[in-house]
Amino acid sequence: MLSKQDWEQIKALQLEVEQADGISLKLNWDMLRERKPGDHYDFVYRENEKITAFLxxxxxASKLELCGxxxxxxRRKGIFRSLLAEALPPERAAAYKEILLNIPAASASGKGFAExxxxxxxxxxxxxxxxxxxxGRLAPAPVAVSFRKAKLPDSCLLNRLDMEGFxxxxxxxxxLNDEALKxxxxDGADAVMYVIEHDGQDVGKIRVHDDPMENWIYGFVIDPTYRGQGIGRSVLMKMVHEAQAKGSxxxxxxxxxxxxxLQLYQSCGFExxxxxxxYSWRL
Incomplete structure (x- = not known):
């Protein structure tokens, strides 16, 4: 398991790479922070005791995503290929139906590697x-919505929404939902899963990663039965106004x-x- 100092080095490395390449890497820090002893999901390469590569x-479940x-x-020393070989021996790769390698579109080096x-x-x-x-130019929320923190009895609802929506x-x-509910x-978890309520009914779900400076929306889906009623727009307006009130x-x-x-988000002021x-990863 990586140490606190290792994670600090990886954060510094991420900042260095993002600034040098003009990109934003999706390292999913909310998931990295939840790694447990015995997990074998993180791999590093060191040069002179300094971490110079991370995967x-x-x-x-049946899908594995990679980002490094x-x-x-x-670069151009075969380091990333070595990390991939270490992380994904054939027997491990065979356990997944789909393996995806995430690369920012603006990353010339990453695109070249994939090619x-x-x-x-x-x-x-x-x-x-x-x-x-x-x-000031956005229309008010069309309907009233509220959030409640999801609990274990909501598992079936959450699973159905993810199956139908994604x-x-x-x-x-x-x-995914078992981990989110845990x-x-x-106390003090960075990300919280909510059930969306409207007119006394459970109509959707949303997961919010809350940080003093920025909030992220994940897994947002409205039950197909309740779509077309302005609920999705109202949820986004609620999130927008709460973030604005906090200065996030x-x-x-x-x-x-x-x-x-995409059209809904753009109409609500997201750019x-x-x-x-x-990319589909093949060994």
Missing amino acids: GLYDF LVAPDS RLGLEVALTEYQMKFNPEVI GLTEEEAGQ QNET DLFLEVALENERA QIQIQVY
């Missing part, structure tokens, strides 16, 4: 940020292929800031 694995980085002065390996694009994801300059399998949805029981930036992610959601590309 993180993110397990979503190499210091600018340490050299002949990897194909599986999906593209927008990272979006609310523009506070438009707050095409997850029951196993994938169950694993985190909900932890508000971010979210949406798949490029989800045009309906594209980064694009993440997921």
Whole structure:
């Protein structure tokens, strides 16, 4: 297991790479902070006792996502390939139906690496940020909505919403929500899963990563039965106003292929800031 000092080095390395390349890396720090002793998901390369490369694995039941980085002065030495070989021996890779390598679209070095390996694009994801300059031009929330912290009895609802909204399998949805519900029981957790309520009914779900300077929206979905009533827009307006009251930036992610959601977010004042590309990884 990596030490506190190791994680500090990785954070510093991330900042160095992002500044050098003009990108935003998706290292999922909320998940990294939840790593447990015995987990074998994080791999580093050291030069003169300094971490110069990192690879993180993110397990979503039958799907595995990978994201990593190499210091600018340490590239083109085969370091990242070595980390991949260490992290994904054939027997481990065989346990997953899908393995995706996440690379920021603006990363020339990352794109070159994917091209050299002949990897194909599986999906593209927008990272979006609310523009506070438009707050005065946005229409008010069409309907009243409220949030309540999700609890264990909500498991079936949460799983169904993820299966219907994101095409997850029951196993994938169950694993994700089990972890989220455990985190909900932890005092001071960075991310909280909420059930969205409207007119006395459970109509959706949203997970919010709350930080003093920035908030992130994840896993936002409205039950298909209740779509078209302005509920999604009202949820976003609620999140926008709460973030503004705290002085926090508000971010979210949406798949490029989800045009309906993309249009909703844009109409609510969210603008594209980064694009993440997921490549199908083949050994």
